Amino acid sequence: MTSMADDVVVTNNPDRNRYEARLGDEVAGFAAYRLSSGLIAFTHTEVEDRFEGRGVGSALARFALDDVRDTGEREVLPLCPFIKAWIARHPDYRSLVHVAPDGEVEP
Template structure:
């Protein structure tokens, strides 16, 4: 499991490869999940969910940034099926080079 602390209130960000997800923890509580599926060297980021009582604190953006940095480090490409991930990449063009070019 890859792990770092980042974002608001220092949530702990984890890549849980066994469960095909990235997760954000506050203490031992999962407060956000970004589900993915790999197809060769493309990681399809499918769904971002943040606990309603943690919404608006930047945790969703933190977990997406963590996932994109992990994908970059692995030399993979990204397919942003999730609308939140697509919007994040549009607002942060420094990640546009990770987008898969053909399907």
């Protein structure tokens, strides 16, 4: 399988509360989120079956987390198992993760 990550265009679609990865005119995947004061909770990431294993999910995660970092307005609450695992594999994004008042990383 070849990587398609360089061909993936990721944008934020705030009307649908999700980041979308497109290949041409087709949505190849998305990362859904919920916003609250100071937090962005990533709730679900989905990649169309035919695009699995081609870097679409990683492109989504990287773009979304870079966008959060660039705005500097929110911390990340990684409820989605994919986003949570992606952050665990990329330690330079751990500083974005919300830490509960008791010092525990959520969730």
